[in-house]
Amino acid sequence: MSGCNKKKFPAAKDVVLLHQLDRGIFTPSISPFPLKLETYMRMAGISYENDFKNPMGPKGKTPWMTFNGNDYCDSQLCLELLASKFQKDFSSDLTAEERAIARSFQIMTEEHLYWVLVLWRWVYTKGKTLWDVQMNLPTGLRLVMPLAVRRIKAQASAQGLGRHSKDDVIEMGRKDLRAISDYLGTKPYFTGDKPTEMDCAMFGCLAQLVWSMQGSPYEEQMKGEFANLKEFCERMKEKFWPDWDQCLSPPRLNVS
Ligand SMILES: N[C@@H](CCC(=O)N[C@@H](CS)C(=O)NCC(=O)O)C(=O)O
Incomplete structure (x- = not known):
């Protein structure tokens, strides 16, 4: 490796x-x-x-x-x-069945829902929203954006999701989120009272929907039907990122 x-x-x-x-x-x-x-x-x-x-x-x-x-x-x-x-296994208390379910949800999130996010950020909004969430994008990306969009479209098509209509993809993402929200339910973390490795993966993806995808088709639902996912993100942020605000970059003032 x-x-x-x-x-x-x-x-x-x-x-x-x-x-x-x-x-x-x-x-x-x-x-x-x-x-x-x-x-x-x-x-x-x-x-x-x-x-x-x-x-x-x-x-x-x-x-x-x-x-x-x-x-x-x-x-x-x-x-x-x-x-x-470092001999850090946070999932050692889980049963084999719990581990299997955790892995399935993680893979669904990272290998399926992730591509819905990619399609929204890069293809449906043509990469334009990226500047709203990241100030230090490579210089010149604006110039080559059409090429980057084409490359990512090809990746999404190879993965499979990129071949469907935008409406179908958005609905697939909604179904993923509903399943993830139902699985979390009222638990503080995905497998129970203690955070495990899987929570880090879920946080990585869900935090994008909560904070770094303004105007996405899921924005309102993250505050409503899927509010438990937003609350989960806030819990993870509070526990592991007490310095969150210091780890953000300020918005660029004069975008060329
Ligand atoms: N399975 C990889 C996925 C990493 C990944 O897809 N990273 C994206 C950014 S979100 C990337 O580097 N994409 C650039 C590209 O594919 O050209 C991991 O867990 O690290």
Whole structure:
């Protein structure tokens, strides 16, 4: 799983260097996956530093991490490596059935609902809302936005969701959210009274809908029918991000 990046990133022994996109205006990351991994490291008490200058890893995605001289890609693989290295297993009290359900919901969220978010941000709104939530987008992205939109459209089409009509996709996302909301119910965390790894993943994605997707088709429902998901996000934010406001970047004043 070790990456192949030639560049060397110095960090102290057992300190993770987390490579990710620059901070968002309303969430510390506008991407679910860095927010998940950073939340997990906070949950596990793992020392880490951020590198916002090299967000894309050897596999062309964000986040990735450098740890004790090696590079690793994929938030879940990074999380599992750290869990094993630091012996942090927050799911050990769960039954096999509870773990199976938790995994299914996580995969639905990260591999299905995520693509609804991607389609809304990049295709249905043509990437225009990105500037409302992230101030330090790569220079020149505006110029190449049509190309970026086309590339992401192709990715979503390869994944499958991008082949459906916008109305069908929005409705699929709504059904995912309804299932996630029903599964959470009145529990404080997805598997009960204590947060586990899965909560970090759910938080990474749901926080986007709560704070970093203004004007999305789900905005009103996050305050109404799915209010328990918003409350869950607020709970996670309070528990693991007491410095949340300091981890946001101020909105750009003069957008060119
Ligand atoms: N399974 C990966 C997914 C990472 C991912 O899809 N990151 C997106 C940002 S949200 C990305 O880097 N996309 C760039 C691209 O696909 O070109 C993980 O958990 O880290």
